[in-house]
Amino acid sequence: GDKAEKKANKDEYKFGLIMVGPHNDHGWSQAHYEGGEYVEKHIPGTKMIYIDKVNPADRPGVTIPQIVDDMVEKGAKFIIANSDDMSDGTLEAAKQHPDVSFIHISGDHALTGKAPKNLGNLMGKMEYGKMMAGYTAALTSKTGKIGFLGPLLNDETRRLASAAYLGAKYAWEEVLKKDPKDLKFEVIWIGFWFNIPGVTADPTQVTQNFYNKGCDVVISGIDTTEATIVADQERKKGKKVWAVPYDYKGACKGTASSCLGVPYFNWGPSYVKNIKAAMAGNLKSEWVWAGPDWKDINNEDTSAVGFEAGAALSAENKKQLDQFIVELGSGKLNLFKGPLNYQDGSVFLKKGEVASDKQIWYMKQLLKGMIGQSSTK
């Protein structure tokens, strides 16, 4: 029996998934984990090896090259590293294992030309999801005060926070026709993708602080679900507050009373595409930024990002949201269109100018009108 098993193992195509957070975090890492499961289901003969919580706080002393070595020993031919944090390590490991294919999520080595042939990048166009998040938040908000629970500061997070702001601004000014001055959109950064006690600011406290300050919607930009949990607690105390979680389709589960909806990643289809290419031996070192399937952004076989409306979203606002999605999809509406200024007043997009992918990707500051740190000066 043992031998047969080994033989069967030999025929398997193993791919390794390295996750920064717990695979059951109801957030970023779980979305990847389920993407991996999707691959196992849709490409027969593939098998996922995974390790989660790969970050220096949870696994002190453990490095990406080390894990990759181990996964390769276990037979992995394809490695996915799911955090921006793993950028240097993945590059190092890819150079050490030229015959193994690597995908670094959210990175840009393939874009900057640093990447060896066996390393590609993949990311979803979450700015659309975040626009929807901002849009629903502003539609729902009574006070016009919206908090954005930011992770760490970099191009990606600035991009996503700005996108959420643009969505909110659009809803506030164009849909609700309210005074632009009454919309207050504040970002607070905790310092990492999730809470590391003593190292990052505590997201629970940051969220509570938002609500205490009069925000009634908090948009989460972090990998874990503190925002919705706090929103739920506050609701039980009788406060009318909402939250928008992030990353994972099932993030609203259990906190229905406060959850307006969740912008999420659907990694499965992109993974399948990449792994199939790798199996056929023609995976290229590419920088891929996969967008939603505008026909049905929640189609699990085609759309890379989606927005799952939550139970707390009113029927009326849901209708508005659907309209908004249609407009975005048709290209009729482009929120990254000038005039837009950076926070310090310098010009981001001139009047009428439409941002290129690269401009959006390398977002150097928050946008004018947002409150919060743009960069750490």
Next chain:
Amino acid sequence: MTIIKEENTTISLLKDISLTALFVFIFTTLIITISGAPPFEAYENIIRGAFGSYSKFGQVIKVWIPLTLCSCGLLYTFKINLWNIGIEGQMIMGAVFGMAAFKYIPGTCPAALTILIAFIAGLTGGAIWALFAGFLKTFGGVNEIFAGLGMNFVAQSIILWLIFGPWKREGIASMSGTEQLSEPLWLSTFTKMRISPTAIVLTVASILITAFILKYTKVGLGLKAIGSNMQSAFMYKLKPTSYMLLAMIFAGGFAGLAGTMQVTGVYHRLIPTISSNYGYLALFVVMLANYNVWAAPLVALFFACLNVGSIQLPMVLQIDSSLSGVIQGALVLATLGVQSFKTMKKKRREYNNSNGRV
């Protein structure tokens, strides 16, 4: 007569060790079973994870290095009866000073020289940090445990401030660390095991130096004397204060060296958790090694195996790798327990003997 005595101690040592191991084995097996995983498979995976391949064993060595360095440092402070819990912070400050050297020494300086300066800087940084706790202890009367603990948190804040503030990556503020060092500043490594010969040589040298200092120099003897009875120090013209500070300098120096080693040899940058808890773990190591210079590296090796091997647990069995910490803790606790029972038994026997003579 002495020979018989020695034989006895060896046998009883073996007896103690097996008794301790048995306790721990039963305890961990129970814990793993409770968690719903097969215990023997877990053990097997840990062993394979540590010895399964060159690169895995190389990884073990990578953990062994800082652990052993910190243990060497702690041997000095334990010798003089100080509980240097601040070792963690000392390692952090070593890393910070080392990183500062890398950052501010111009790139025109030869890499080898830069690395050397960084090591010296790290050693100094750790020592300075240890001295703070030492001064608080000797001149301020603040217990070294609380002083050290406090200094750990202060060090943690400093490293965070640097990483989120002045030393952040361009446009980024993340706990993932500073910009990477340029490759020439990495410690070069053997290809297969990916371990650095420099690091190994330094570590082995540290063990030998520590053993030599503690065994053959007046410093070692003085530390032991003051540690055993501070009240008598004046008879031998020993200054307890100076010796305590000296021990702290040694401890901090070795810890600082370990910190710099993590920067140039492992992470190639500064990260907030650069000390990886190795300082705290080294306290375990030294306790378990019964404060013996030769046993400490072996225990450190064993602990490193547990640490590295346990990464297999989540990958293969989907259980948490913190099992290694549980085993380590249980080992130290069981050792302390067995020790106590032995002294109690011995005392009881003496008591009974003296009764019998009445």
Next chain:
Amino acid sequence: MEEFNLTILFASVIATATPILLATLGETISEKSGIINLSLDGTLLLCAMTGFVISYETNSLILGFAGAAVVGAVISSIVGVFSIYLNQSQVAVGFVLTLMARDLAYFIGNPYSRIQGPQVAHMPIPFLEDIPFLGSVFFNHNFTVYFSMLMIFACWWYIYKTPYGLKLRAVGEHPGAAFSRAINPRKSQMLYVIAGGLIIGIAGATFSLSTKAGWGRPQGAEGTGWIALALVIFGGWNPIKAAVGAYLFAFLQTMGIHFQSWFPSVPAQVFNMAPFPLMIFTLLIINFFQRESIILLAKDKPLLKTILRKLDNTAPTSLGKPYKPDEY
């Protein structure tokens, strides 16, 4: 956007302080009897995990709290047995336990991370909550908060106003003398270490069932134990002063978020560190004012004398020193 609402600020200080306050009280009781329970940090986590897992499995909060309390008691009784009966260093054992309990919590709690579980319900106190300002600050919380506030006074009353408390202090001061006065020092030390452990256990469960509801790695309670240890010293082994310390710390922590916008160059988490320099400073002060020369200086200066008395945070005399009965 920084309009301050003091009511909300203070209410949230009271609420966030709850678990750390309870932990501080538990440790104070234990240390008052002479035993340093250094396992605090790990114990809190293990109890948080236990509380969450039990409540989740049984759907009973009471069982969760009870289970956590029992675990807290078990860990502290290990510290007790090793230091009181087996003559091992309290520090060594406590330290080993703190790391081990933490890892044990992560190990056993792994399957339960990041799932939605039961939480303590919000429970404003009728009528009292309507008092302006005070009502919202003190009486608009959940049960754990009221419990912690009650415990401050309960502990204070027990320690300073009852015969039992007198005996507790006596043991911490001079176990040998306590023995000559019909007190069994070992038994009472054991008892109070365990009592402290029970409270610490409840503190842990308060984290996972209320303050930072849920379990995960990290849970968010990490590091609190060390802070509580510092606060015990800061509070001079007096429950009320310790509580003031806990609230002060919670205030600093809450303010830390505001500080981010006021001092953008200082990361918020730096403010978490505040208790530690304070602790060291307190210890320095304690020692400084016990110097012969200072006491002499104050001899005929009433003002200086009162200041000294106020600052006198003397530790229980036999704190951390093992008591050995006069025989074996």
Next chain:
Amino acid sequence: MWIELKSIHKHYGNVRANNGVSFKVNEGSIHAVIGENGAGKSTLMKVLSGYTSRTSGEILVDGEPVYFKSPEDATKIGIGMLYQDPMDFPQLTVLENFMLGQIKGFRNSEKKFKEKLKKYTDELEFDLSPNAQLKTLTIGERQQLEIIRLLSLGAKVIILDEPTTGISVEQKDKLFAALKRLVKEGKSVILVSHKIEDVEILCDKITVLKQGCVTGEMEKPFDLEKALMMMFETESKTPVRSKIVPGKKHIEMKNVSVSGGRTGLHNCDVTVRRNEIIGLAGLEGSGQGVFLRCATGLLKPYSGSVSLNGKNMTGKNILSYQKENTVFLPTNRLEEGLIPGLTIKEHYSLRQKSRSLFVDGAKASSDSKENISKYNIKGDPRTLVESLSGGNQQRLLLSFIPDDAELLLLENPTRGLDIGSANWVWELLQDFSKDNNSTIIFTSPEIDEILMIADRVLVFFDGKIIKDVKTDDTNLDEIGSAIAGKV
């Protein structure tokens, strides 16, 4: 209530603190237990009060055998003890100290106890304020409180272990008056003391202990000389005092006050000249130890000044004193002189003078061998010092006196030595002093020894030097009464 002790044994490991003690305490009497330091008096009393369990033997109370597991059991029967080392709580208040041991349950009965305390203080004419912190009280007042507490617990037999050490004369009178009153009421008192004078005034019967055994009993009227004989076995030693001409000022203390020890040292004014041999007399803990430690820089005075060879040394640490060739040998050999856990050879290694960083093992070996034979130490270089017998530990310590020592401060240098060895040591020291022109200051509990060796005697009482006299101008009686505070 009468008590009989039958063949009490108490062993601490190898030490036989009590080795078969038997005697009887009558009802309504004051019974004295006297003996030299370490005779086993305190141990015996702790056994009787239930604080310590006995190794073997029997205690009969009113003819009934009793066994005490803790002081509580003894208190119940009516035996209470005032311990030599204070067994009270300086951080707590007088009232709290009084209540401890009497209170039960949850009820706060402060009021009741306040009244009770007042009743007793009035009765015995003590003056104690219930809310004062105990640490602000004098030793004498703390003893008064303890006695009251014992009475309030219903003690019928009160044991007092060295109650007169460290209290003032008025307090002593007060105490004795109170004790006499109690005895009249039918209570018994056991008084443990060094002070034969106190015993003479107060007691009805004396039991003398030596080395854990009863060496004599005596009823009133006492023959004090005989009692002293039983205590100290004062065999005549060969008088070896040598006439010496004092030289220049060696050490000078001006109005020095130091805290430490039981009593501290107050306003000490002394000048010692070179070549003098000075004996410090006084009860243990009357300030002699503090004096020596101050003279060697171990304790720093909080007022006054110290000078050595004309140099001002005030506030300097011991190393500076050692540079002036001062040597101090303490009496607690294992606590303050030797280092348990280290071998004889390691001790000599530590004392090596060379500036080299390395231990010269060969030299340490030869040093230890040489000294072992010179000082007749029973052990070898590899012996751990704690396993040497007390006498040999003392010899080892004496061997540490360096050749260039000028000021020798010796605390009880012949402690634990038999008479032959003691004489040998003194011969050695005197020769040394002659050869090196050095000064010796030593303490001894035995007046005889002091009178025999010293040129000059300083008598300490309650932290003060109350007599400073040439040996030729005084005698045993005078010194003896000075020791007890009568000048």
